Amino acid sequence: MQAIIHFIGQVQSSLKSLDDCPRQANEGAPEATLEIEPEYQQGIADIQAGDKLVLLTWLHMADREVLTTHPRNDTSLPVTGVFSTRSPGRPNPIGLHTVTVVSVEDNAHIKVSGLEVLDGTPIVDIKPVWKD
Amino acid sequence: MQAIIHFIGQVQSSLKSLDDCPRQANEGAPEATLEIEPEYQQGIADIQAGDKLVLLTWLHMADREVLTTHPRNDTSLPVTGVFSTRSPGRPNPIGLHTVTVVSVEDNAHIKVSGLEVLDGTPIVDIKPVWKD
Numbered sequence: 642m643q644a645i646i647h648f649i650g651q652v653q654s655s656l657k658s659l660d661d662c663p664r665q666a667n668e669g670a671p672e673a674t675l676e677i678e679p680e681y682q683q684g685i686a687d688i689q690a691g692d693k694l695v696l697l698t699w700l701h702m703a704d705r706e707v708l709t710t711h712p713r714n715d716t717s718l719p720v721t722g723v724f725s726t727r728s729p730g731r732p733n734p735i736g737l738h739t740v741t742v743v744s745v746e747d748n749a750h751i752k753v754s755g756l757e758v759l760d761g762t763p764i765v766d767i768k769p770v771w772k773d
Numbered sequence: 774m775q776a777i778i779h780f781i782g783q784v785q786s787s788l789k790s791l792d793d794c795p796r797q798a799n800e801g802a803p804e805a806t807l808e809i810e811p812e813y814q815q816g817i818a819d820i821q822a823g824d825k826l827v828l829l830t831w832l833h834m835a836d837r838e839v840l841t842t843h844p845r846n847d848t849s850l851p852v853t854g855v856f857s858t859r860s861p862g863r864p865n866p867i868g869l870h871t872v873t874v875v876s877v878e879d880n881a882h883i884k885v886s887g888l889e890v891l892d893g894t895p896i897v898d899i900k901p902v903w904k905d
Contacts, residue, residue, distance in 0.1 A: 642779075642780040642783075642895060643777050643778055643779050643780060644777070644778045644780070644831050644833070644895070645775050645776070645777055645778075646775055646776045646777075646778060646865050647774075647775050647864060647865065648774040648775060648776070649864055649865070651774075681840065681864060683840040683841060683854060684840040684841070684854045684855040684856045684863075684864070685854050685856050685857075686841075686854040687853050687854040687856075687857040688854065688856060688857055692857075695869065697829075697865075697867060697869075699776050701776070708813065708815040708816040709815060709816070709818075721819050722815060722816045722817050722818040722819040722820065723816040724816045724817050724819075724820060724898070724899040724900070725817075725819040725820055725824070725901055726900075726901065727900055727901065727903065731816075731898065732779060732781055732813060732816070732898070733778050733779065733781070733829075733897050733898050735829060735867070735897065735898050737827065737829075737869075737900060763774060763776070765865050765867065766856070766863065766864075766865050766867055767856040768856070768858075768859055768869060769857055769858065769859065771859065
């Protein structure tokens, strides 16, 4: 059983390799730009500066065969089932990020704060942040 | 540009049709069970009662052509770009849910509190809740 994801855009970032990436956003991720494909731009018409968004990405460099891992790649931590970790390596490598919109240009480019993914990472979905 | 999701399991729920579904989890969603496929069960070995999880589902009944919508299906609210809403109808209908684990049986069935998706909904990913 499977489904096909159609990417709605991609991330433009100064992070060009995995070595550039902080482990987590609060460890110093740079601003990045969400470049939305023309066919999906109608869907972002109401996004504006200051919005808090949940961003879903496709971590295209990740190993999808991972079922257990050391959290944070720290081998001093015990091997753990992957669904109890935020490892990018996992069967469906969807990244989940909370970002704040800095600006929107041309209804196509959304600049956001603190995003720790590689340049070129595909974008799967954007949702407003909810308080539950 | 696209990618293929392999479902890791499915939701067992008393919600058998869209008419049964509350609009949001805090409006009275029932407990549900996450049934994990055998090939992915190693990945849930460390999940236990009390854990707070982020659950990603594939809302298989959703209309993927939606780019604008009335929030909460309320026609008194203005038409809004879909990425500023939590509409299930969206280009990649991934549901994002926060649940608490009630119990785990046979390292295969995770009972969770308050989940507002239909019986049979495919499961895409499970992550621990993070405080950011």
